[in-house]
Amino acid sequence: MDKCIITFLPDNKKVVVDRGTSLLSAALTAHIHLNSSCGGDGVCGKCRVLVKSGKVHAEPSGRIAPQDRNAGVYLACQTLAESDLTVEIFPESRLDLSALSREELALRLRGIYAPAEDIQEAKPGLTQEVFAFRPLVEKFHFELPAPDFNDKLSDLERVCRAVQEKIGDAPLHTGLANLRKLGELLRTSSWSVTVAVAAKGPVYEILAIEPGDSSQKNFGLVFDIGTTTITGQLVDLTHKKVLGTKATYNRQATFGSDIITRIIYAQAADGLEKLHHAVVDVLNEMAESFIEEHDVDLNDVTCVCVSGNTTMIHLLLRIDPSHIRQAPYVPTANYIPAIRAAEAGLKINPHGVLYCLPGVSSYVGGDITAGVLSCEIFKSKDLELLIDIGTNGEIVLGNNEWLISCAASAGPAFEGSGMACGLRAVRGAIQAVHVDPESLDVAYTTIGGDKPRGICGSGYIDLVMQLLRAGVVDKNGKLNREKAHSRLRPSSAGYEFVVVSGPQAGLDNDIVVTDADLDNFKRAKAAIYSAVSLLVRHMELKAGDIRRVFVAGGFGTSLNVESAVFIGLIPDLPRERYVFVGNSSLAGAREVLLSRDAAQACDRIAGNITYFELSTDAAYMDEYMAALFFPHTDAGRFPSVKY
Amino acid sequence: MAEELKMITTWSQAVCEMRLGAGRQEGGSRKVTLTVGGEETLPFLFKEGALPHTPLIAVEIFDVPQDDEPEALRRDLRGISKDPVTWAKAMVEDIGADLVCVKLAGIHPDGANTSAGQAVNLVTKILGAVDRPLIVLGCGEAGRDNEVLPLVSEATKGERLLFGDAVQENYKTLTAACIADGHNIIAESPIDVNIAKQLNILISDLGMPLDRIIINPTIGALGYGLEYAYSIMERARNAALSGDRMLAMPFICFVGQESWRAKEAKVPASESPAWGDQRERGIMWEVVTAMSCLQAGADILTMRHPQAIKIVKSEIQELMKKAQS
Numbered sequence: 001m002d003k004c005i006i007t008f009l010p011d012n013k014k015v016v017v018d019r020g021t022s023l024l025s026a027a028l029t030a031h032i033h034l035n036s037s038c039g040g041d042g043v044c045g046k047c048r049v050l051v052k053s054g055k056v057h058a059e060p061s062g063r064i065a066p067q068d069r070n071a072g073v074y075l076a077c078q079t080l081a082e083s084d085l086t087v088e089i090f091p092e093s094r095l096d097l098s099a100l101s102r103e104e105l106a107l108r109l110r111g112i113y114a115p116a117e118d119i120q121e122a123k124p125g126l127t128q129e130v131f132a133f134r135p136l137v138e139k140f141h142f143e144l145p146a147p148d149f150n151d152k153l154s155d156l157e158r159v160c161r162a163v164q165e166k167i168g169d170a171p172l173h174t175g176l177a178n179l180r181k182l183g184e185l186l187r188t189s190s191w192s193v194t195v196a197v198a199a200k201g202p203v204y205e206i207l208a209i210e211p212g213d214s215s216q217k218n219f220g221l222v223f224d225i226g227t228t229t230i231t232g233q234l235v236d237l238t239h240k241k242v243l244g245t246k247a248t249y250n251r252q253a254t255f256g257s258d259i260i261t262r263i264i265y266a267q268a269a270d271g272l273e274k275l276h277h278a279v280v281d282v283l284n285e286m287a288e289s290f291i292e293e294h295d296v297d298l299n300d301v302t303c304v305c306v307s308g309n310t311t312m313i314h315l316l317l318r319i320d321p322s323h324i325r326q327a328p329y330v331p332t333a334n335y336i337p338a339i340r341a342a343e344a345g346l347k348i349n350p351h352g353v354l355y356c357l358p359g360v361s362s363y364v365g366g367d368i369t370a371g372v373l374s375c376e377i378f379k380s381k382d383l384e385l386l387i388d389i390g391t392n393g394e395i396v397l398g399n400n401e402w403l404i405s406c407a408a409s410a411g412p413a414f415e416g417s418g419m420a421c422g423l424r425a426v427r428g429a430i431q432a433v434h435v436d437p438e439s440l441d442v443a444y445t446t447i448g449g450d451k452p453r454g455i456c457g458s459g460y461i462d463l464v465m466q467l468l469r470a471g472v473v474d475k476n477g478k479l480n481r482e483k484a485h486s487r488l489r490p491s492s493a494g495y496e497f498v499v500v501s502g503p504q505a506g507l508d509n510d511i512v513v514t515d516a517d518l519d520n521f522k523r524a525k526a527a528i529y530s531a532v533s534l535l536v537r538h539m540e541l542k543a544g545d546i547r548r549v550f551v552a553g554g555f556g557t558s559l560n561v562e563s564a565v566f567i568g569l570i571p572d573l574p575r576e577r578y579v580f581v582g583n584s585s586l587a588g589a590r591e592v593l594l595s596r597d598a599a600q601a602c603d604r605i606a607g608n609i610t611y612f613e614l615s616t617d618a619a620y621m622d623e624y625m626a627a628l629f630f631p632h633t634d635a636g637r638f639p640s641v642k643y
Numbered sequence: 644m645a646e647e648l649k650m651i652t653t654w655s656q657a658v659c660e661m662r663l664g665a666g667r668q669e670g671g672s673r674k675v676t677l678t679v680g681g682e683e684t685l686p687f688l689f690k691e692g693a694l695p696h697t698p699l700i701a702v703e704i705f706d707v708p709q710d711d712e713p714e715a716l717r718r719d720l721r722g723i724s725k726d727p728v729t730w731a732k733a734m735v736e737d738i739g740a741d742l743v744c745v746k747l748a749g750i751h752p753d754g755a756n757t758s759a760g761q762a763v764n765l766v767t768k769i770l771g772a773v774d775r776p777l778i779v780l781g782c783g784e785a786g787r788d789n790e791v792l793p794l795v796s797e798a799t800k801g802e803r804l805l806f807g808d809a810v811q812e813n814y815k816t817l818t819a820a821c822i823a824d825g826h827n828i829i830a831e832s833p834i835d836v837n838i839a840k841q842l843n844i845l846i847s848d849l850g851m852p853l854d855r856i857i858i859n860p861t862i863g864a865l866g867y868g869l870e871y872a873y874s875i876m877e878r879a880r881n882a883a884l885s886g887d888r889m890l891a892m893p894f895i896c897f898v899g900q901e902s903w904r905a906k907e908a909k910v911p912a913s914e915s916p917a918w919g920d921q922r923e924r925g926i927m928w929e930v931v932t933a934m935s936c937l938q939a940g941a942d943i944l945t946m947r948h949p950q951a952i953k954i955v956k957s958e959i960q961e962l963m964k965k966a967q968s
Binding site for chain 1 (some may be wrong): 837838840848889
């Protein structure tokens, strides 16, 4: 087959590919990750590249304006190499895989990993003794008595006897590899050994036996695998201390921005393999940099605890996720037994254990169980609510007697995807907006104080609220065409409002919000609100009965509660009932890692949460239609909101 | 029948009263003015509350001839439907229509594309020929309606007519014109009680008083979703009587337009002999649809066939007799 050499600019990377390879695949081969929310279907229009020389074959796309097309702009996913090429990659087409900066990290993790003085409001902080400290993997040092004619217990039984004095009379397993070297090891170390013991449900396993006393060197990793962001922590299991926190993007985004697109991609040739590697590589790289920075031996990392939505866990374990999206939406497993981390491709101690937090259903995963655990809803006498806002909005309502959950498909609008100038919560994303009701002057702040590049979820919530108040947007979410102002102008599809004028801010293009954006946004907020509303109604309760609402999610930490209520995203409750918990999934995973009581509680929580299927509920469509209005068709539900 | 209604509900709110047509002392020229709405209870439950106004029938007429007119209508309207003015006058004076509903179908750019001036002229002429209020409908093409309807509204300023239809995607221009010229407005929603309410809120947000909005809930003819429309109207009216101000408007149901679209009203007897005479079938289709809408709470029915109008009108009178008994 013919080969083509493709040179990517400005990286100046060259790759050799078969003729007919798509530019998106070629870029991946060159280790250049492009934005591709739709997974290469030519729908999202985010993988635009400029073909500077050479011949290509391209499927026509409405995503490219005619003048751009004439200038040589193509969608990388729809364009096949026909000859040697020189291709320039636009900065906005590049998937930002860099590790997050310190400020962004602080922003994302506020409330879960904060300095001692800030921890008061965070639920629950590390200082809080909620569960007894007993990590899932413990290391015990023993000075064993040497056998003699009076004590002829075998070597293994001798070790087990000592271990069972610590852990109680539970069944204790171990592997053959440990046995083969045990006799020699015990004698050469003069019966002074350290034993790593892992709790695996009701059973324990001796993972490793090491000479001497290494009981102070026991570390674990926790990860929250989000559809968009992966966050991890290195935890000292002996001293109950978080040594470091990191977050980066989920590289699976190259294969689609939402879980459904990724499940579909998993069906393609090598799709599952690629998705699996995309996530495992991130975890391994993060683990490597942790152990380097903190001078930890890889062998002393004995366990990994992971929370994530059901699809993410399937992909991490390279389990076919296809049944998740096929009726009746049954996953391969909600409870994943403790397994060898190495089997999943994770590079820690070869005997190390991987724990995945149990999920409830295909669309309510371990990340939500973790959230309920860390927010302690399962212990509360009062009615509490957890809202995890993402592409899928997950909601849990309940108290110490019952828990019910549902998942609403909100679409990626809150994560800045599918919006004309949307951006994830990265540097340069507009996160807070003020619009002067008279002059329509726009003031905004960006993440990191950088030059604005786009608008993220919290920015859109503020913006829509401000535009509603200024009368620029009507309650139906349409831009008011009668309002004569230079910021309002017709566009190719409907009208648009100029948030930031490009030339003024030193950008090539204006940052705008369009009628189509507002429509997406309205649907997203309606999906979340109507799910909450239906769940409350299903339990024959009223929103006012909810004593506390935990809002979790990527943008939860920077969310303006007043704006969120004003647009009708969350119920109109006294504002002090709202608690922003940021990444409650990671917090929950960490608690499990540090306490087998927490692990057991987590199993019980997952078992106790009733899953309520919205899609088959007759009332959902009606609730949803009623919520497709600002703030709501029934204004009586938002008494504090005045336009 | 002394015990026909055992359960008496006390509702908390009445439907708004909408006045149609303005007489000379109010700045208009109508000899006959009408009022709809004001219901304090569900349709025809006279024992439970007041139902102060008799439901009205508006005759549907067109500015330009319709090529797809069913045979029964074409034959029975022969001689009058060529000229909209004659048509309106005949239906009011001879058949007893309470008011006239003029659909300006001809202004559609893909249709006859008649001018705005022609539309204004025609409406003014009909106003001169009949002494009753009019309903004026656009062609349904948003851009064209927004050009023409404000001009018609301005030319008939002060007559307190009823203009339509405002929809969620296009309500501002027509609402502004109706507010300025003192007319009422029809708010159309696609068989959806939430959207009906949302549109009423949007229109009233522009400054339109609630008693000048009438809901077109969108109906289907008998066999074409009538029961769906019925349940939407029932829900809206229940909400209205229970205190929801944003749904407490009268209903207008486009019965003629929908029933004469039904296959059962259009197919000739030669094609489907078992169905019987086409004319009778068509008329009955319109009558049954109209009667069902009345039971769901319709305040204005727009209808086409003279015979159907007569039958429904006499049925309404029968039903309303109970108010006196």
